[in-house]
Amino acid sequence: xxxxxxxxxxxxxxxxxxRHGLDRLPPEHxxxxxxxxxxxxxxxxxxxxxAMKEDPPAPTFEFSRPDDR
Amino acid sequence: xxxxxxxxxxxxxxxxxxxxxxQEGRVSARQLTEAYLARIAEIDGRIHSFHHLAEAxxxxxxxxxxxxxxxxxxxxxLQGIPFGVKDNYDVAGLPATAGSxxxxxxxxxxxxxxxxxxxxxxxxxxxxLATWEYGTGNGGEYFDLPFPSARNPWDTSRxxxxxxxxxxxxxxxxxxxxxxxxxTTGSVRLPAAACGLVGVILPQGRLSGHGILPNCYxxxxxxxxxxxxxxxxxxxxxxxxxxxxxxxxxxxxxxxLRIGVVRGPLGRFGAPDAxxxxxxxxxxxxLERQGARIDDARLPMPVSDCFDVTRLIGPSxxxxxxxAELRERSHEMGFALRDKLLAGSLVRAVxxxxxxxxxxxxxxxxxxxxRGYDAIITYGPLHVAPRLGVEPEMTAFTVETVLTPFNxxxxxxxxxxxxxxxxRLPLSWQIVANRHDEATALCVAAAYERATPxxxxxxxx
Numbered sequence: 160x161x162x163x164x165x166x167x168x169x170x171x172x173x174x175x176x177x178r179h180g181l182d183r184l185p186p187e188h189x190x191x192x193x194x195x196x197x198x199x200x201x202x203x204x205x206x207x208x209x210a211m212k213e214d215p216p217a218p219t220f221e222f223s224r225p226d227d228r
Numbered sequence: 229x230x231x232x233x234x235x236x237x238x239x240x241x242x243x244x245x246x247x248x249x250x251q252e253g254r255v256s257a258r259q260l261t262e263a264y265l266a267r268i269a270e271i272d273g274r275i276h277s278f279h280h281l282a283e284a285x286x287x288x289x290x291x292x293x294x295x296x297x298x299x300x301x302x303x304x305x306l307q308g309i310p311f312g313v314k315d316n317y318d319v320a321g322l323p324a325t326a327g328s329x330x331x332x333x334x335x336x337x338x339x340x341x342x343x344x345x346x347x348x349x350x351x352x353x354x355x356x357l358a359t360w361e362y363g364t365g366n367g368g369e370y371f372d373l374p375f376p377s378a379r380n381p382w383d384t385s386r387x388x389x390x391x392x393x394x395x396x397x398x399x400x401x402x403x404x405x406x407x408x409x410x411x412t413t414g415s416v417r418l419p420a421a422a423c424g425l426v427g428v429i430l431p432q433g434r435l436s437g438h439g440i441l442p443n444c445y446x447x448x449x450x451x452x453x454x455x456x457x458x459x460x461x462x463x464x465x466x467x468x469x470x471x472x473x474x475x476x477x478x479x480x481x482x483x484x485l486r487i488g489v490v491r492g493p494l495g496r497f498g499a500p501d502a503x504x505x506x507x508x509x510x511x512x513x514x515l516e517r518q519g520a521r522i523d524d525a526r527l528p529m530p531v532s533d534c535f536d537v538t539r540l541i542g543p544s545x546x547x548x549x550x551x552a553e554l555r556e557r558s559h560e561m562g563f564a565l566r567d568k569l570l571a572g573s574l575v576r577a578v579x580x581x582x583x584x585x586x587x588x589x590x591x592x593x594x595x596x597x598x599r600g601y602d603a604i605i606t607y608g609p610l611h612v613a614p615r616l617g618v619e620p621e622m623t624a625f626t627v628e629t630v631l632t633p634f635n636x637x638x639x640x641x642x643x644x645x646x647x648x649x650x651x652r653l654p655l656s657w658q659i660v661a662n663r664h665d666e667a668t669a670l671c672v673a674a675a676y677e678r679a680t681p682x683x684x685x686x687x688x689x
Contacts, residue, residue: 203582204542205536219584
């Protein structure tokens with residue numbers, strides 16, 4: 160049996176935010192981000208991976224210039 | 229076809245009926261515009277469909293339309309028809325707040341392409357319609373934005389559906405003849421469903437997204453909300469002119485069309501409301517009686533799996549698009565936008581890429597399904613319009629739908645009214661067609677609409 164995934168702490172998220180340019184988030188928003196973090200990671204971990212490495216992403220972004228759209 | 233009814237106020241009739249009256253000289257563009265402005269003055273304090281009114285601009289445009297019509301110059305069928313646009317569209321000289329205090333004072337100097345095209349076609353812009361902040365949300369209503377929340381005209385204690393909240397409220401209540409919204413995972417079709425309208429999306433690139441505040445680059449599409457299918461056909465004819473004639477397409481009989489009826493799998497979303505399901509089954513029988521060949525079909529994956537993929541794609545793209553605001557001004561955001569951006573900032577790039585890879589597999593599988601038919605029928609939202617701000621009803625209405633598969637797969641889709649619940653709330657379904665064949669979806673929707681009385685009933689405000 161694997162150990163449960165540790166819940167991110169406020170300290171974890173505060174450090175993450177500082178590393179990624181979100182250091183001006185007020186404490187209450189960092190606290191909310193901490194609450195959200197486990198759900199987000201579970202969603203990502205839970206997403207089935209395509210079986211074949213050759214399966215590419217959806218054609219996501221077009222190359223037209225904005226004024227041409 | 230719904231004929232003009234001159235014994236009722238002008239706002240009651242469909243845009244198409246108003247077009248016929250204009251063409252027959254029985255009403256002027258100014259009279260139509262004044263009728264809608266009067267309707268706004270009468271009831272918008274109760275439904276809050278508009279963020280910004282452009283009364284003088286509208287009357288000036290109406291007078292210009294009348295002068296041209298008098299001179300025999302018809303720009304398009306929409307000449308003189310009043311409309312509104314969601315407040316995430318840019319309109320030169322009008323505030324563009326996208327429902328946010330972050331964009332207070334923002335007045336663009338350009339028109340969104342679709343607005344420019346409609347105005348060039350002679351349509352009369354009434355103003356900017358309410359939206360959830362930045363045209364997005366998390367399903368909840370928190371009453372923390374700088375504008376009052378739009379209210380559902382069928383029951384003002386109920387939600388309009390989001391995020392094109394004002395577009396839904398306005399067309400149902402008759403404060404605009406038609407509206408433009410935008411849809412990432414349902415934001416045109418949810419208000420269409422909740423407010424008893426026709427809501428249409430096309431694959432990306434068919435309608436220009438130029439001048440619309442982006443929410444998710446890879447999923448955003450604009451789309452019209454209208455009272456009737458014919459109205460939607462006219463709007464699309466004008467926006468896609470000269471390539472299309474949807475108005476001709478919708479008169480075709482549906483006998484012989486092969487239609488797949490998709491009831492699931494719904495995954496963890498559970499079952500639809502009994503009223504939604506009952507109306508769905510009756511609507512299928514109506515198509516069958518018109519000679520459509522009905523087959524049972526199934527989505528190739530549970531619909532809740534499609535929703536999960538959008539939860540990794542949408543928030544992370546939004547967090548990228550609005551990163552500067554999150555970094556500097558998170559305290560000025562409403563809860564829903566901020567929560568989405570905070571969550572999106574936590575999504576790993578690796579997971580985002582896998583989500584887009586899953587999206588491709590899902591889209592191919594959905595395309596294989598749709599290709600087997602002329603059109604498929606699905607539920608839209610599984611529930612009727614919830615009480616505004618009441619959880620878990622609010623989130624269930626927005627999340628528990630069969631809408632996201634066709635955002636992922638980029639198929640044309642139409643949501644339309646299939647009747648009313650015992651509480652007199654609109655019910656709905658969704659018609660999906662093959663890529664580049666939205667005409668068939670509109671054709672099926674029109675055949676259903678002609679066979680049912682739902683377009684004769686307006687909300688009693």
